[in-house]
Amino acid sequence: MKFSNFFSPTLKNVPAEAEIISHQLMIRSGMIKQSSAGIYSWLPLGLRVLKNIENIVRDEQNKAGAVELLMPTIQSADLWIKSGRYNEYGKEMLRITDRSGREILYGPTNEELITDIFQSYINSYKDLPKNLYHIQWKFRDEVRPRFGVMRGREFLMKDNYSFDLSEQDAIISYNKMFEAYIKTFLRLGLIPISLRAETGPIGGSLSHEFQILAKTGESTLYYDKALEQIDTTNIDTKKLQSYYAAVDDLHDQSKCPIEKNQLKIAKGIEVGHIFYFGTKYSEKLGAFVQNNRGENVPVHMGSYGIGISRLVGAMIEASHDDKGIIWPLNIAPFKISIINLMIDDENCKKVADNFYNQLSSKFEILYDDRDCSIGKKLSDNDLIGIPYQIIIGKRDVKDNLVEFKIRQTNESTKISIDEAINIVLKKLIYK
Numbered sequence: 001m002k003f004s005n006f007f008s009p010t011l012k013n014v015p016a017e018a019e020i021i022s023h024q025l026m027i028r029s030g031m032i033k034q035s036s037a038g039i040y041s042w043l044p045l046g047l048r049v050l051k052n053i054e055n056i057v058r059d060e061q062n063k064a065g066a067v068e069l070l071m072p073t074i075q076s077a078d079l080w081i082k083s084g085r086y087n088e089y090g091k092e093m094l095r096i097t098d099r100s101g102r103e104i105l106y107g108p109t110n111e112e113l114i115t116d117i118f119q120s121y122i123n124s125y126k127d128l129p130k131n132l133y134h135i136q137w138k139f140r141d142e143v144r145p146r147f148g149v150m151r152g153r154e155f156l157m158k159d160n161y162s163f164d165l166s167e168q169d170a171i172i173s174y175n176k177m178f179e180a181y182i183k184t185f186l187r188l189g190l191i192p193i194s195l196r197a198e199t200g201p202i203g204g205s206l207s208h209e210f211q212i213l214a215k216t217g218e219s220t221l222y223y224d225k226a227l228e229q230i231d232t233t234n235i236d237t238k239k240l241q242s243y244y245a246a247v248d249d250l251h252d253q254s255k256c257p258i259e260k261n262q263l264k265i266a267k268g269i270e271v272g273h274i275f276y277f278g279t280k281y282s283e284k285l286g287a288f289v290q291n292n293r294g295e296n297v298p299v300h301m302g303s304y305g306i307g308i309s310r311l312v313g314a315m316i317e318a319s320h321d322d323k324g325i326i327w328p329l330n331i332a333p334f335k336i337s338i339i340n341l342m343i344d345d346e347n348c349k350k351v352a353d354n355f356y357n358q359l360s361s362k363f364e365i366l367y368d369d370r371d372c373s374i375g376k377k378l379s380d381n382d383l384i385g386i387p388y389q390i391i392i393g394k395r396d397v398k399d400n401l402v403e404f405k406i407r408q409t410n411e412s413t414k415i416s417i418d419e420a421i422n423i424v425l426k427k428l429i430y431k
């Protein structure tokens, strides 16, 4: 992608309305633009990151045996009246009346709709278990939308729903998702802390939140220090669930089972939440199956959410410096940038074009060919967090050299033009 052709309006100054660093950096790097309170347009750079996160989440869901579908954003009120949540959900639900006077709503979550889909087609225990997911925009009319995409009104969520014959089977599905969540967050370069949590308006008896540590997080966490040292080669959900970990409203110091010096108190961002709620929705919405004794029984369900758009902000909170964002390679909007500092110099252009032609069919490359100052080029590439940068300047090119920069460490070395291609191939292909 030629930067001159791209659409990434970067800003030098910190926008006044943004309180936390991720929100500031998302606006400054031209990832998002607020359209109204808690509602954002995703500009090309932001969209690339959002899609990369979405794809990792999707891949781990597929690997765990969940099946993707897509439900609409707009739902009929009827199912919510049946489940009893139409009134219960209160002002957070955006209610709309269509031209015929029918009540519809912008879905804040999908337990009702998916249960209805399930009950329309499945009626035997032989078809269980099932686990269905979608990645779709949600709307919650939050009292205080803030921190940019972190607490939006419209936000992108991956939500899935498991259907099992018994509580015992449902717990197996729950644990499978628990494991998939840990794997997903680790793949995003985050260390997840899993905590027992309140079930809130979703309901049910068993629930875990997945939080990542960040000073600007809205939740206060109390947990066993050992949880920070997850064995990534062997994820044992039982062991992880047995560690003490609670969000502030569930923590009672006088009943805390672990020693004070083993207890860590920290701020976190909730990036995922899973629930087991038994037959709460299946009974009300008629999701019954026949068991092997010929009896009709309600299915046991769970639901599992990951805040995909929130993760974009959360990842920036976890990985930035004073120059800007530091994207891990698998999430970066472009893996490498070729920065031509002197677009009018024939030699520089030749070298830069050559890099671009050799590499652009293999990787996502940003070719900075803009007609702007050297300072702006260098600071923009750091701001938007491109992991590897090949910087081409007039004097270096004369000596057959270019600068190779690693954003993570801000280390920069001069290397020969030929060597640069090999280094890029090594870093990106053999990673």
Ligand code: 5CA
Pocket: 108, 109, 110, 111, 140, 142, 149, 150, 151, 152, 153, 154, 155, 157, 158, 159, 160, 202, 270, 271, 272, 273, 274, 275, 303, 304, 305, 306, 307, 308, 309, 310
């Ligand atoms: N139906 C269940 C699970 S599918 C559910 O809705 N759970 S939830 O309410 O906990 O939301 C799931 C995840 O969505 C949260 O963990 C959080 O990461 C994200 N999320 C929730 N509200 C917002 C919001 N206002 N802005 C951004 N992300 C949000």
